[in-house]
Amino acid sequence: MVKTTLREAPRSDKSGNAELLQAAAECFMEQGFHATSIDDVARRLGATKGRVYHYYRSKTDLFFDVHREGMRRNFDAVRPVARGPEPGAARLRAMFLRHALAMMENLPFETVVVQGVHMHRMAATTPAQRRVLDELMTIRNDFEALFKSVAYEGVEDGSIRTNDVSVAIKAALGALNWICIWYRPRSGETHDDRLILAEKIVDTIMNGLAAG
Amino acid sequence: MVKTTLREAPRSDKSGNAELLQAAAECFMEQGFHATSIDDVARRLGATKGRVYHYYRSKTDLFFDVHREGMRRNFDAVRPVARGPEPGAARLRAMFLRHALAMMENLPFETVVVQGVHMHRMAATTPAQRRVLDELMTIRNDFEALFKSVAYEGVEDGSIRTNDVSVAIKAALGALNWICIWYRPRSGETHDDRLILAEKIVDTIMNGLAAG
DNA sequence: CGAAGAACATACTAAGTAGTATGTCACGCC
DNA sequence: GGCGTGACATACTACTTAGTATGTTCTTCG
Numbered sequence: 001m002v003k004t005t006l007r008e009a010p011r012s013d014k015s016g017n018a019e020l021l022q023a024a025a026e027c028f029m030e031q032g033f034h035a036t037s038i039d040d041v042a043r044r045l046g047a048t049k050g051r052v053y054h055y056y057r058s059k060t061d062l063f064f065d066v067h068r069e070g071m072r073r074n075f076d077a078v079r080p081v082a083r084g085p086e087p088g089a090a091r092l093r094a095m096f097l098r099h100a101l102a103m104m105e106n107l108p109f110e111t112v113v114v115q116g117v118h119m120h121r122m123a124a125t126t127p128a129q130r131r132v133l134d135e136l137m138t139i140r141n142d143f144e145a146l147f148k149s150v151a152y153e154g155v156e157d158g159s160i161r162t163n164d165v166s167v168a169i170k171a172a173l174g175a176l177n178w179i180c181i182w183y184r185p186r187s188g189e190t191h192d193d194r195l196i197l198a199e200k201i202v203d204t205i206m207n208g209l210a211a212g
Numbered sequence: 213m214v215k216t217t218l219r220e221a222p223r224s225d226k227s228g229n230a231e232l233l234q235a236a237a238e239c240f241m242e243q244g245f246h247a248t249s250i251d252d253v254a255r256r257l258g259a260t261k262g263r264v265y266h267y268y269r270s271k272t273d274l275f276f277d278v279h280r281e282g283m284r285r286n287f288d289a290v291r292p293v294a295r296g297p298e299p300g301a302a303r304l305r306a307m308f309l310r311h312a313l314a315m316m317e318n319l320p321f322e323t324v325v326v327q328g329v330h331m332h333r334m335a336a337t338t339p340a341q342r343r344v345l346d347e348l349m350t351i352r353n354d355f356e357a358l359f360k361s362v363a364y365e366g367v368e369d370g371s372i373r374t375n376d377v378s379v380a381i382k383a384a385l386g387a388l389n390w391i392c393i394w395y396r397p398r399s400g401e402t403h404d405d406r407l408i409l410a411e412k413i414v415d416t417i418m419n420g421l422a423a424g
Numbered sequence: 425c426g427a428a429g430a431a432c433a434t435a436c437t438a439a440g441t442a443g444t445a446t447g448t449c450a451c452g453c454c
Numbered sequence: 455g456g457c458g459t460g461a462c463a464t465a466c467t468a469c470t471t472a473g474t475a476t477g478t479t480c481t482t483c484g
Contacts, residue, residue, distance in 0.1 A: 032330070034246030037441060049443085050463045059442070089422050117393055118244070151421070161423040164412045170394055171387040171416040178386025181329055200376045204383040208420030209363070210301050211373040249471060261473085262433045271472070 017055050017065075019045060025066045025108035033063055033115055064132050067116040070109035071139045077102040082146055088154020093206055095147060096176060100198035103179040110180045113140075144169060172205045229267050229277075231257060237278045237320035245275055245327055272337065276344050279328040282321035283351045289314040294358055300366020305418055307359060308388060312410035315391040323392045325352075356381060384417045 023044040027036040038059055042048050056062040081094040103110050120137050147169050154160030162168040179201070186193075235256040239248040250271055254260050268274040293306040315322050332349055359381050366372030374380040391413070398405075 032244070032246060034244060038443085039441080048463055051461075053443075054460085054462060057443090092421065114393075154421075159423055160421050161419075162416060162421055167409065167412045168416045168421055170390070171413045172421065174388070174390025174393070175383040175386040177393075178382070178390055181326075181386070181389075182382055197379065200379045201383045204374060204380045204420075206420050206422045207373075208416075208418050209304065209366075209372050209374055209380055209384065210418045211371055250473085251471075260433055263431075265473075266431060269473090 020052065020055060020062075021066055021069055022108070024062050025070075025112055028063060028066060028115065029108040029111040033059075033119070038062075058129075060129050061132075063112065063116070064129075064136060066109060066112045067136050068139075070106065070113040071136070071143065073106050073109060074099065074102055074113070074143060075139075078143075078146065082150055087157045087159035088150055088152075089159035089206070092147065092150045092154055092160065093202055095150065096172065096202045096205055097198050099173075100176050100179060100201050101194060103176060104183055104185070104194045104198070107180055107183070107185070110177075114177055114180055116140075144173065147173065175201065175205055232264065232267060232274075233278055233281055234320070236274050237282075237324055240275060240278060240327065241320040241323040245271075245331070250274075270341075272341050273344075275324065275328070276341075276348060278321060278324045279348050280351075282318065282325040283348065283355065285318050285321060286311065286314055286325070286355060287351075290355075290358065294362055299369050299371035300362050300364070301371035301418070304359065304362045304366055304372065305414055307362065308384065308414045308417060309410055311385075311388050312391060312413050313406060315388060316395055316397065316406045316410070319392055319395070319397070322389075326389055326392055328352075356385065359385065387413065387417055 020041070024036075024041045027040050027044060030036075031040070036059075038049050038052050041062070042050075042052050045051065052062065056065065077098040078095045081091060081098060084091060116133075116136060117140060120133060148165055151160055151162070151165045151169055155162065155165060183197075232253070236248075236253045239252050239256060242248075243252070248271075250261050250264050253274070254262075254264050257263065264274065268277065289310040290307045293303060293310060296303055328345075328348060329352060332345060337345060360377055363372055363374070363377045363381055367374065367377060395409075
């Protein structure tokens with residue numbers, strides 16, 4: 001008798017789960033991971049549990065996939081401006097700006113990413129889920145490392161000054177990630193509005209608050 | 213017949229709940245509000261539900277009280293240096309430093325405060341709980357307003373430069389609040405170690421990353 | 425010393441929810 | 455034109471857990 005291997009692989013990456021991811025991201029943003037039920041996600045789609053469990057074997061897997069998508073968007077936003085002939089400070093500024101805009105324009109996904117970071121140190125999961133979580137944290141660390149490497153280049157070319165690149169980047173990314181706590185899109189808001197806001201934030205990060 | 217008013221007031225502020233608050237804060241930090249059961253909190257105390265429900269009528273009320281205590285500590289840390297003869301920038305720097313230290317030294321409570329802010333826009337609560345939540349957000353806003361007012365004074369006395377005080381403060385507080393996401397105390401860590409770290413963060417906020 | 429209330433522990437209920445098992449319908453394919 | 459399979463819906467189970475009701479011990483105070 002063959003051991004029937006039903007659903008051995010996580011069933012993601014099928015067409016049609018973009019909607020699902022979006023709905024899940026919105027639910028997770030509004031209520032958090034634990035307070036969101038699978039039925040909530042399904043209801044938002046005008047569907048039932050069946051649809052969700054057809055694509056994901058567990059709520060955790062769904063959450064992870066939303067997280068993964070959020071990080072993908074973050075990388076896509078930042079990577080194009082990370083390398084180039086400009087001095088480090090200019091590239092870092094561009095990266096910050098892109099990231100700030102991404103925070104605002106992918107709010108549900110970014111909120112899930114933040115929750116995921118929060119979740120990292122916390123509650124026990126199955127070994128398989130733990131592996132996925134570690135993978136996601138690796139991605140997250142790579143993201144931070146990308147900023148750090150550009151910052152180091154800036155220190156070397158003299159365009160950036162700090163006595164601890166690692167801490168400085170953590171502070172800067174904190175200011176940016178915090179956006180998803182207080183920012184809510186205003187109705188009628190344009191891309192330019194967001195750009196102005198993002199520039200104010202990045203100016204603060206790059207120039208600081210002290211005069212002179 | 214008298215309408216028996218059993219437990220009309222939230223039963224807090226009795227002696228002996230400091231332990232309870234601490235245990236609850238730790239649980240909420242490690243697992244988040246929803247994933248933490250009352251039994252978890254009790255177990256951490258070597259007690260049972262009975263003890264928790266003797267002091268708090270609901271899990272939400274317990275959470276709120278932890279939040280309140282966290283905000284109380286924040287105010288206590290920052291207020292003493294908010295006013296004085298020094299220029300705004302110097303006072304603001306001192307406030308940031310105190311807040312950064314408070315974040316590290318009250319990690320469980322601060323994490324709950326962050327969760328509470330997160331919770332604000334979110335899931336439905338009872339009308340009474342909504343009132344408490346609004347009260348907590350008022351406190352939170354007052355806290356932010358204190359920073360803003362000092363920043364304004366700094367702008368006027370020329371020690372601070374920014375084109376949007378409100379956004380700049382949000383960015384700065386974001387960098388500080390984010391501490392509770394990545395910071396974990398190292399064993400054998402001293403107060404001086406934390407002070408050095410806090411100063412690096414505050415330097416970044418005050419001076420920015422750009423050279424010159 | 426007796427009684428009342430504080431400070432818990434124990435036992436229980438009711439409700440919500442993750443996950444499963446199974447059904448159904450449409451469609452492509454031999 | 456049957457048939458397998460993908461894409462869901464429906465019905466159900468098992469378990470967790472917030473909150474309650476009640477019991478018990480200790481303390482305090484008249």
